[in-house]
Amino acid sequence: MPLWFGILIVIAIACLFVWYIYPDRASSPSFLRKYMAISWVIIRRVVCFSAAILGLFIIYIVLASNEEITLKLIFTLVISLVLLSGFVFIGIVGFAKDESMLDLYKRIKKKYGLRW
Known part of the structure; x- marks a missing residue:
């Protein structure tokens, strides 16, 4: 299987997860929708926090190198910090x-009973 096809499948599955758990879709969530919402939050957090840890590792490598401070070094640090945050x-x-991320997050938490 080509790499682009695997990436396309992962993106399609992620889009289906998001569409299925969107809070305006139905009035009361079923057990499956609640389970999928919780699993989506866990998957999203694992992927994003892993990327943040990778960003910290890149910052550590850049700072631990014995290079002199250059514009390229500062640019790498700034971009890494922005991506990390x-x-x-x-x-x-x-x-x-289309809406505030915090408002959508609060609606999803309320609808699916997420505590975190």
């Missing part, structure tokens, strides 16, 4: 296109 925020709250 973005991954942590998306890992905790999620991502919404």
